[in-house]
Amino acid sequence: MISLKGTKLNSVINGSCPVCQNKSMYKEPNPYAISKLFEMHERCSSCNTKFKMEPSFFYGAMYVSYPVGIIFAAIAFVLSYLVFGLSLITTYIVIVIEMVLLLPIIIRLSRNIWINVFLNYKKDITQNGKT
Ligand SMILES: [Zn+2]
Numbered sequence: 001m002i003s004l005k006g007t008k009l010n011s012v013i014n015g016s017c018p019v020c021q022n023k024s025m026y027k028e029p030n031p032y033a034i035s036k037l038f039e040m041h042e043r044c045s046s047c048n049t050k051f052k053m054e055p056s057f058f059y060g061a062m063y064v065s066y067p068v069g070i071i072f073a074a075i076a077f078v079l080s081y082l083v084f085g086l087s088l089i090t091t092y093i094v095i096v097i098e099m100v101l102l103l104p105i106i107i108r109l110s111r112n113i114w115i116n117v118f119l120n121y122k123k124d125i126t127q128n129g130k131t
Pocket of ligand 1: 048
């Protein structure tokens with residue numbers, strides 16, 4: 001199996017710290033625990049990276065969530081309309097239901113992508129944040 005460790009894809013998919021990729025950024029790993037959806041650790045317990053670099057840092061993730069949502073909607077469209085041959089109106093309903101069901105995942109993916117724009121993986125980072 002190919003290891004994704006060290007790639008941004010690894011951090012984006014797992015929600016792990018973008019710098020060391022050892023620990024999750026989230027207090028609750030399951031995005032469907034809705035009340036804890038936005039609860040994140042202040043700092044990485046492994047490398048001490050501060051996740052919320054500035055106040056309302058993660059508002060920027062909203063801009064990421066649009067293209068992420070469109071990608072998911074496009075996949076649903078291709079599957080429903082082109083592969084399964086459903087009518088346009090049924091396809092539309094499928095997309096709306098999909099968007100609602102996947103919202104927690106889209107929100108987390110968007111945060112993960114957003115923070116990975118600003119922070120890069122460091123292979124040999126230590127507890128105090130020095131390489
Ligand atoms: Zn870390």
